[in-house]
Amino acid sequence: MIVIGALVAVCAGLVWRRDGIDGVLKILTHDLWLFGEIMPRVLAGCLLGGFIAEILPHDKVSRALGPNSGLKGLLIGTAFGAILPGGPFTAYPVAAALLTVGADFGATIAMVVSWTLIGYGRAVAWELPILGTDFTLWRIVISLPIPVLAGALGRFVFVWIYPKGEPEPPA
């Protein structure tokens, strides 16, 4: 977060030099509005994450999506990411909740990557009208194997880096 803060400060400085204080304030007010609009959805996402962490039985999740869940775990993660409704304000809190109830990095990577690549929400709302049906469908077909492959690669690299398991529980 410190790196991002520094990056933001530098960029705000550049905007100030280019557009003056008016430019800085214009972006600030626009983004404050956006922030106000997003907040209720973030709260909903956090509550979803909280409920999932409490309701889902840990032993079942770690069997279905844990380090030993094999290809099936990656496929479940992919399917879950593809059907998850809502936007980033649901996907990331839910993914974080899955990590805390026993999903491993591999299955969670499959879920996040599947949500961003083959999730229907963004494709239907934005990609179809802007890029056209032909392009969008082929793009999705080509993307289909990627979540499982990314999850498998993630699992493989994880075991390679941390052969004795994770050094500390995820925050």
Added chain:
Amino acid sequence: MTLSALIIDITLWGSVAILGVMAWQRGRVVLVSSVREGSMDFINIVPRIALGVIGSGYIAAVIPPEVITGWLGPDSGWFGVLTAVIAGAATPGGPVVGFSIGAVALKVGGGSPQVIAYVVAWALFAFQRMILWEIPFMPARFVWFRAAVSVPFPFLAAAIAMAIGKP
């Protein structure tokens, strides 16, 4: 636009309500502790989202979309794929900007594999989504890990597109 926002909000809060009832059926303690957990997450995340929202606006203002379109020109081959991947990660703004740039690139003669690589890279690495959403919500180690293992896949997508000659 507003209708889709309304649908999103309804499905979102509907899911919250359904899961809330499920938690309540497990007993009051489960409901209270999950609501408390969710609220604590929310309180912890608000300042990070604030930095993300306000910050990414400034970062986006420094990177004009025209620069990105330039990187996506009709330059085919693997060098074009590489610049497309970098352009995808560096694209500011939401899905409208990302997909519109892809559409412009197709119109001005960008190759399909390059535009596929661009859209996939944008989906995987768009810096604004990572700063605004992924880093605040997920453990930092997970985010870097996820991004690192995702690196080969825009190239794989471009390779598949070249091999099958579609779209």
